[in-house]
Amino acid sequence: MTISALKEKAEAFYPAIAFDLFLPYSLRKWIRLALLLIALFTIVGLSHIIVPIGYVVDKEFFAGIFFISFSLWIFMHLLEGMYYSYYFHDHEMYFEVAQILTYHDDLTVSFLTLPIGKYVMYRCGLSESEVKSFLKARKKTMTSNDFVLTDMTPRDRVTLADFGFSLMKHDKDFAYFLFERGIGEEMFRGAIDWVSSNMYLMRNSQRWWSRTQLSTIPSLGKNWSYGQVPILERHANLVDTHLAPLTDTKIDRLFSDDVIAIEQVLMKSREANAIIISDDGLTGVDIIRTMASHIARGVSHPYFEDKRIFIMHGTSFLESAGDLFVQEFQALLNEAQSAGNIILVIQHLASFVERAHTKGIDVVSIMEPYLNSNVSIVALSDTKGYHRTLESEVLITRFFEKVVAHALDEERTLILLQNEVYALETKYGVLFSYPSLIAVVQSAQRYFGEAVLADKALDIIHEIIPEIRSQGKKLIKKEDVLRVVETKTHIPQGVHSKKHKETLLSLEEKLHDRVVGQQPAITSIAKTLRRVNAGVSRTKRPMGTFLFAGPTGVGKTETAKALADIFFGGKENLIRFDMTEFSGLDGLQKLIGSTGGEVGLLASALRERQYGVLLLDEFEKAHSDVHNLFLQILDEGIFTDTRGESISARNVVVIATSNVGSELWSEATKNLTAEDKRAKLVDYIIDNRIFKPELLNRFDNIVVYSTLKENDLRDIARLQVYALRDRLKQQGIDLEINPFLLAYVVSKGSSNKFGAREMQRAIADTIESEIAEKIIAEKVHPGDTITFSSSQGEGEFLLSISPMRKN
């Protein structure tokens, strides 16, 4: 759509735009109040205060003031009425778009200067001064002739989001300004959508004469024509339509399909009961609230117009009623039946039934006589609970119709949060930026895999608010969310700290300090971790998955240890499993738990430490069932233990090591490239059916560790000897590192079969033992320096001690 076509449409809003420009919205209410006070003062004040105390006043002058202020007061109200009329009129575009199109020829200036644009930028987490400096530094202005509206959403009205999206496409400077601050196109569109929706809600809430607002006032007749329910009121709550996300059409859209499904069940002439099953068991509450709001607004089926919905927490009722539970529950159901217009919602039915069962009470049997009466029961349950307890209950499957609620994915959770945040912002005087809200949802998804997304996201929100308030800040930014998540999970978030950035950028170098050679492996790990931390890789997988193949003692395990230490902040962040222990038929059970109640080792290790390196030594030796488990873990980063709980492995780097194919490498293959070696190894593994091809495919990289070369061995010797010197220094003893010592260690410790591991043994058997003897015999004291030098015998050495110089 061209600019002229857009401006033509915008003309329909002209009177309201002109009015808003002349008197901004925020100023108008003060003007109205001032005019009213002046009018009142000229009548009341004049006759009751000034004249009685003896002042001589000019009555005509005051009367004139009264007529002017009163007429202007009425006029202001009427103008306001006109403003609302245009604002909500069903034109081909939204009011705000029209306002921007007519305010300034440079549409970017127009957008960023008007209050709506300022609000959008603030929601993007950008301060007013940032925006001002951008406008000041802007070299190229964008005339409206450059602008064409593209990518409209399939709606018949031009939304502010459509406009903003097109603006970003046409004004490259503006787009760059946003990109530079981490605001992409979709994020910008989302922020605008949120602001528009809030603005609409705010304006609408002030139109007391709209049907939406009038519907929030409860009616008289319902309570008089239907029975009283004191017991029900004691144990359950009337679903409050005032607090329900009534007016937000987005929220309505989220649950409307589910609401229709429930309404259809409840309108049945018999057995009108439903069970809403959702992953979290809580989505049902939102569906019920939406349904209640439809009833209040008179937009639901006429069948529901006089219904009252009560929601009851079964387990709490069970506990509070104590021994009288059965009688109370029956009385409650009788009451609901007699009342004649009750829809009873029972939360967490599965746990209610289970808990009652432990007390020898059969809840479902108590409900049975009422399941085919004029009281409708809606049960809510989480999926696991349903399968665990309710599915096998004949009465449940017979009398309750199953409605599976649409799962709340990230996008739906974000919409739900926007609605929840609206009330919290007003209450606590804070403002969430849109990127911060996205960070909340993403963090909830990534780091709290075991719990319900919306629930965990709300938890994070409730934790951030007091923290931000205590800092005296108002705007909650993405970084604030990441900091809270970091505190909660101890997982560094994103590339926000300088130290973290430096570690990532120099990861190869730092790993090489610990691991000798193995360039391809280390490069591969470093690249993967940089991708993950920059947020460009898939999040619903482990942070990285590698298969390290190669002979023993070449640095596979050392790489994993070094990674845990350098990147994840400590050796304790290494979870290590020797997979030979899981080679039997019970291997899988040992890892994920058994039906007998035994806790799985992998499940409990990951529950305890969800961030670090998961090292699977000798992976090929695990049972094929274990391989199948890892097929899922490597792919989705999540698995379910025998208790039915989801365990996340999305914050670990999975490193599987294997010695397979060691025999492939010889002198003849030493000149092969890393890629050729990898291909040769993969062929070997598949030909010998060591791993299934699909399992191999799941690894981000298969890295072949080469046999150590002569210079690698020398480097390892140096590392080992330096490590020994560090240990000795802790006792105040120094070790001189000379060419002889290094050559000696290499000669004793070189082994094709055991790699560098042999070197450790050699140092322990010879050098360390010799020093130990001297320490015990008190021939070496703190401050002394030990030197090894050659002796006459081949392979022998001479140990000399230089005592500390005494003055």
Add this chain to the structure above:
Amino acid sequence: MKVLTLPFHYVAWHYSHGVADLWQTFTNILWFIKSFFSFKILLRTMFMPWQRLRERYDRRRGLGDIIGSLFINILMRIIGTIIRSVTLLVGAFVYVLFLIIGLLFFIAWFLIPPLMVFLFITGILAIIFNGQFDLNEVVI
């Protein structure tokens, strides 16, 4: 300068969209009165016991009890019918009252712009011709 045309735009709105919006508001409030007094529900349940309160019969407890229960139940129905009738009457009165007020407001709506201008000019004149201006004459 554009703002100077605002009064003219206002007048145009007042006699076109303004009337339509006023009608919409009027129907909204009528809907609200109907919904607040629950006309449909009250009519449908006109002869039902007050808040569905009723005494249950127990045939084993003799005629006296049955008559007692019957009396209470009839009483509850009478109370229910009386309260509902009163509510319906009050509701109907409010409904009719609002219809009349609404109608008057509709008429007033057409007169508001000239009346406003008149008041404003009167005020200006009262200030300008202070002392030489008989306010009573204008107001009367």
